[in-house]
Amino acid sequence: MPDAARPWAPPAAVLFDMDGTLVDTEHLWWQAAAELATELDLALTERDVPDVLGRAVEHTAAHLHRSSGTARTEADLAAHLGDTFAGKVADEIVPRPGALALLTALRAARVPTALVSASPRRVVDLVLAGLGSDWFTVTLAAEDTEHTKPAPDPYLAAAALLGLDPAACVAVEDTPTGVASAHAAGCAVLAVPSTVPIAAAPGITLLDSLEQADLALLGRLTASRAV
Structure with missing residues (x-):
């Protein structure tokens, strides 16, 4: 609980996005999509x-x-994308700066954590194998909810699995899509943009790097919502 010496308490839980937030994989996903686009005679742009x-x-x-009008089915394109991305992730799992230090601090403070990803379960499991699955109390992949990001379902599901009110949790995201999902779920949102800029908005705290995040900051984010 907050006291005079420490006027904040840790959040009830911290819910992390995966790609681009904890691990540097957003560029791999873009590469996979760009390679498939080339096969379809397209060039990806902004x-x-x-x-x-x-x-x-x-x-x-x-x-x-x-965009391409290809005769290939959406299911075929999705399977190709998934296979290509999974292969790239298997070869290159690099934690984002500050990610492991923050997870270590949360573990020491016994703050529950969740991994909340829009990636397929096989990609999530590849990352967990490299990063360590024991960092997280629960993990959710794209298949685990009926609707994925930007719908609030993944963050609502993570909070429910932890038995918590989403408003007592901090969600950590790196894209506008993920921020929209977490914000709609009612979480306090810490955004660390990786590739796409994120606009400042009420309820959204922006940082340049997870290296700037600590327990005090996370605690203040949820404490301010209870005032």
């Missing part, structure tokens, strides 16, 4: 960013299907 970064495999596959 206009494609909202339909690629932070999105589920099925969404990006549907976008490429519409």
Whole structure:
């Protein structure tokens, strides 16, 4: 509980996005999408960013299907994207700066954590194998909710699995899509943009790096919502 010496308490839980937040994989996802686009005689540009970064495999596959007019099915494109991305992730799992230090501090303070990803379970499990699954109390992948980001479902599900009110949790995200999901779920949101800029808004705290995040900051984010 807060006291005079420490006027904040840790959040009830911290819910982490995966790609681009904890591990440096957003560029791998873009590469996978760009390679498939090339096969479809397309070239990805900044206009494609909202339909690629932070999105589920099925969404990006549907976008490429519409944009190219290909005879290949959306299911085929999604399978290709998933296979390519999984292969790239298996070869390159690099934690984002400050990620492991923050997870270590949360573990020491016994703050529950969740991994909340829009990536397929097989990609999540690849990352967990490299990063360590024991960092997280619960993990959710794209298949674990009916709707994935930007819908609030993944963060609502993570809070429910932990038995917590989303408002008592901090969500950590790196894309506008993920921020929209966490904000709609009612979480306090800490945003550390990786590739796409995130606009300042009420309820959204922006940092340049997870190296700037600590327990005091996370605690203040939820404490301010209880005032």
